[in-house]
Amino acid sequence: xxxxxxxxxxxxxxxxxxxxxxxxxxxxxxxxxxxxxxxxxxxxxxxxxxxxxxxxxxxxxxxxxxxxxxxxxxxxxxxxxxxxxxxxxxxxxxxxxxxxxxxxxxxxxxxxxxxxxxxxxxxxxxxxxxxxxxxxxxxxxxxxxxxxxxxxxxxxxxxxxxxxxxxxxxxxxxxxxxxxxx
Numbered sequence: 001x002x003x004x005x006x007x008x009x010x011x012x013x014x015x016x017x018x019x020x021x022x023x024x025x026x027x028x029x030x031x032x033x034x035x036x037x038x039x040x041x042x043x044x045x046x047x048x049x050x051x052x053x054x055x056x057x058x059x060x061x062x063x064x065x066x067x068x069x070x071x072x073x074x075x076x077x078x079x080x081x082x083x084x085x086x087x088x089x090x091x092x093x094x095x096x097x098x099x100x101x102x103x104x105x106x107x108x109x110x111x112x113x114x115x116x117x118x119x120x121x122x123x124x125x126x127x128x129x130x131x132x133x134x135x136x137x138x139x140x141x142x143x144x145x146x147x148x149x150x151x152x153x154x155x156x157x158x159x160x161x162x163x164x165x166x167x168x169x170x171x172x173x174x175x176x177x178x179x180x181x182x
Contacts, residue, residue: 026074026148028182034065036156036176040089061087061172067100071182074107081117085160087170094160095122096133104141111141113154121162131162139176152178 040060047056062085069079078101085094098119106112115137123130139154156176161169 027071030067030069030071030077030079030180030182032065032067032069032079032152032178032180034063034067034152034176034178036063036065036174037061038172038174060089061085061174063174063176065176065178069100075104077102081119087172090170092170093128094133094162095124095128096120096160097122098133098135100135109143112139113141113152114138115156121160129160129162131160133158133160135159137176141180148180148182150180152176152180 037059038061039057042054042056042058045054045056063083065081065083067079067081069077071077078099081096081098081100083094083096083098085096086092087094096119098117100115100117102113102115104111104113115135117135119133121129121131121133135156135158137154137156139152141150141152143150154176156174157171158174159169159171161167
């Protein structure tokens with residue numbers, strides 16, 4: 001009798017706990033897709049020239065990032081990132097793989113965060129540079145739906161070391177737009 005009562009009680013408690021409806025998910029696995037670019041000033045730009053089709057600000061590099069990660073609570077999350085970088089002016093290609101950590105300074109529905117990452121530049125072929133990299137960033141995260149899907153926007157500083165004995169380097173500040181799916 002005690003065993004059957006315990007099983008019924010346990011089943012009821014399990015059903016009751018899964019029926020709770022949290023409006024915002026605060027932890028769990030997530031996926032993030034990111035697009036970023038660095039912007040430079042066009043030195044050949046002439047103001048008020050109607051014949052010239054160039055613009056004052058031009059993109060210099062393109063970053064496409066995929067992140068799989070885990071959010072621990074409302075403030076902290078960690079991610080494994082795989083990225084493709086193309087620096088058009090220098091003609092360089094990079095394939096960074098790195099770990100990142102994000103900490104939400106202001107953890108209301110709209111968050112302000114700091115983040116950092118460190119990893120390696122994979123040599124996927126002759127056109128990809130090998131080395132290491134680190135990244136520091138600041139941004140804002142806005143929740144789009146009840147399941148905590150969100151949009152992130154901000155700035156990242158990235159430093160890449162590559163070449164023979166990683167003596168060459170490239171630093172960039174990029175503006176990013178990310179979509180996070182819980």
